[in-house]
Amino acid sequence: MKLFNTLSGKNEKLRHNTGKFKMYFCGPTVYSYAHIGNFRTYLLQDVLVRTLEVDGYNPCVVRNITDVDDKTIRDAMKTGTSLGDFTEKWTKIFHDDCRALSIKPPDFEPKATEHIGEQIAMIETLIGKGFAYVAPDGSVYFRISAFDGYGMLSNLDKRDLKTQELDSGGGKNLADEYNRDSVCDFALWKAAKAEDGENFWPSPWGNGRPGWHIECSAMAKKYLGKTIDLHSGGIDLKFPHHENEIAQSECANGEKFSHYWMHINHLLIDGAKMSKSLGNLYTLDDIRKHGYSPQCLRYALIAAHYSQQLNFTFNNLVAAKNALGKLQKFFAKISDGSGIQKFKITVWEFFGDAFESLLNNMNTPECLGNIFKKINEIDSGTLGDDQKSNLSREFSTLMYCLGLTLDEKEADVEVPENVKILAGKRWKAKTSKNFTEADKLRQELLELGWNMSDSRESYTIEKL
Numbered sequence: 178m179k180l181f182n183t184l185s186g187k188n189e190k191l192r193h194n195t196g197k198f199k200m201y202f203c204g205p206t207v208y209s210y211a212h213i214g215n216f217r218t219y220l221l222q223d224v225l226v227r228t229l230e231v232d233g234y235n236p237c238v239v240r241n242i243t244d245v246d247d248k249t250i251r252d253a254m255k256t257g258t259s260l261g262d263f264t265e266k267w268t269k270i271f272h273d274d275c276r277a278l279s280i281k282p283p284d285f286e287p288k289a290t291e292h293i294g295e296q297i298a299m300i301e302t303l304i305g306k307g308f309a310y311v312a313p314d315g316s317v318y319f320r321i322s323a324f325d326g327y328g329m330l331s332n333l334d335k336r337d338l339k340t341q342e343l344d345s346g347g348g349k350n351l352a353d354e355y356n357r358d359s360v361c362d363f364a365l366w367k368a369a370k371a372e373d374g375e376n377f378w379p380s381p382w383g384n385g386r387p388g389w390h391i392e393c394s395a396m397a398k399k400y401l402g403k404t405i406d407l408h409s410g411g412i413d414l415k416f417p418h419h420e421n422e423i424a425q426s427e428c429a430n431g432e433k434f435s436h437y438w439m440h441i442n443h444l445l446i447d448g449a450k451m452s453k454s455l456g457n458l459y460t461l462d463d464i465r466k467h468g469y470s471p472q473c474l475r476y477a478l479i480a481a482h483y484s485q486q487l488n489f490t491f492n493n494l495v496a497a498k499n500a501l502g503k504l505q506k507f508f509a510k511i512s513d514g515s516g517i518q519k520f521k522i523t524v525w526e527f528f529g530d531a532f533e534s535l536l537n538n539m540n541t542p543e544c545l546g547n548i549f550k551k552i553n554e555i556d557s558g559t560l561g562d563d564q565k566s567n568l569s570r571e572f573s574t575l576m577y578c579l580g581l582t583l584d585e586k587e588a589d590v591e592v593p594e595n596v597k598i599l600a601g602k603r604w605k606a607k608t609s610k611n612f613t614e615a616d617k618l619r620q621e622l623l624e625l626g627w628n629m630s631d632s633r634e635s636y637t638i639e640k641l
């Protein structure tokens with residue numbers, strides 16, 4: 178399999194080890210629902226894992242749970258719950274969402290708070306080697322001027338970095354991190370503050386808690402060793418988080434941290450960045466309320482290339498629903514009823530092009546295009562019985578790679594025909610500026626227990 182490696186800036190063939198193909202994915206901070214932008218990343222990483230399995234790699238995945246940071250502490254204290262109870266609740270919700278979206282669980286899912294010792298040990302190593310220093314308040318910082326490789330992933334040199342950090346408002350953080358030698362130095366250990374309440378751990382430098390970056394370096398080392406094969410996360414993590422992980426790991430371990438880096442691009446909603454203030458932070462529950470299944474969301478989010486931005490609108494879900502319907506229909510026709518599973522396929526007879534698209538920098542849109550092209554060809558021809566079994570095995574294996582279950586039970590909330598007709602009439606009235614009529618029809622829909630939400634170019638119907 179070939180992937181674009183952010184580190185080298187090139188498409189590279191992933192090397193086949195005899196052992197495990199070791200991967201580390203930066204996981205969620207558990208203080209709220211994950212939004213669909215987060216899920217875009219986890220879903221595409223899931224397609225990668227599944228494709229590697231089918232391609233004969235032996236993937237081993239670590240995806241961490243960040244269960245201590247400013248936000249988890251702040252919100253746990255606000256709700257009057259212990260940090261542990263608070264993050265456990267959100268971790269469970271995250272797991273439920275992942276299961277609904279058919280994201281395979283990682284092989285290891287370490288929590289930051291359960292690895293404080295490993296993080297302290299790594300910080301001690303960094304201090305011992307001269308890469309980190311203790312500030313007067315008991316915080317510990319990484320000295321980026323001590324690491325020549327800093328900036329290798331984001332192609333920034335240290336001078337650019339300084340300007341960038343100051344320009345992007347980095348200066349305002351100085352108030353609580355005034356002890357740093359340089360504004361670019363980042364915290365490995367944060368000394369306890371009054372607003373942290375009881376949420377601190379003892380360390381050689383006094384009470385405090387680890388910085389966010391160090392958890393990934395320490396836990397990757399514990400579960401995967403000093404050097405891993407591939408590291409992945411959303412593109413917003415490339416700098417500074419991933420750059421800092423490289424600095425910590427390579428300085429502490431004295432070895433290369435990761436051979437390949439894969440970054441998943443942003444999700445935009447109706448052309449805008451997702452944000453709380455715009456009210457466009459959709460969760461899986463929001464998608465369900467609009468009458469779409471988790472599988473529809475999965476399809477919509479994996480249908481675009483991971484290296485490109487995806488502009489998400491509710492039309493994407495309409496298209497996804499149609500596409501899933503076609504795949505379901507085709508599978509019902511060719512399968513022996515045993516459901517989606519992966520097979521070992523040595524020579525592809527029907528869907529070789531589609532699988533090749535996945536192997537070539539995980540080109541999911543091209544893969545789906547090739548699948549539908551083939552389906553059309555097959556639908557217009559005739560097949561011998563001997564070909565049917567190969568066809569079904571190949572199709573099933575591709576659906577496994579994409580994580581599409583094609584399960585009828587996954588079907589969406591069924592919108593009754595009369596509701597659909599009313600909704601269509603109301604949309605027509607609204608778009609022809611007959612607002613009195615549109616309001617009257619909306620009222621009728623509400624009385625039937627359905628609500629309509631409009632976007633610029635379309636609408637969705639939601640059960641109340």
Ligand SMILES: [Zn+2]
Nearest residue numbers: 203393418422
């Ligand atoms: Zn990380």
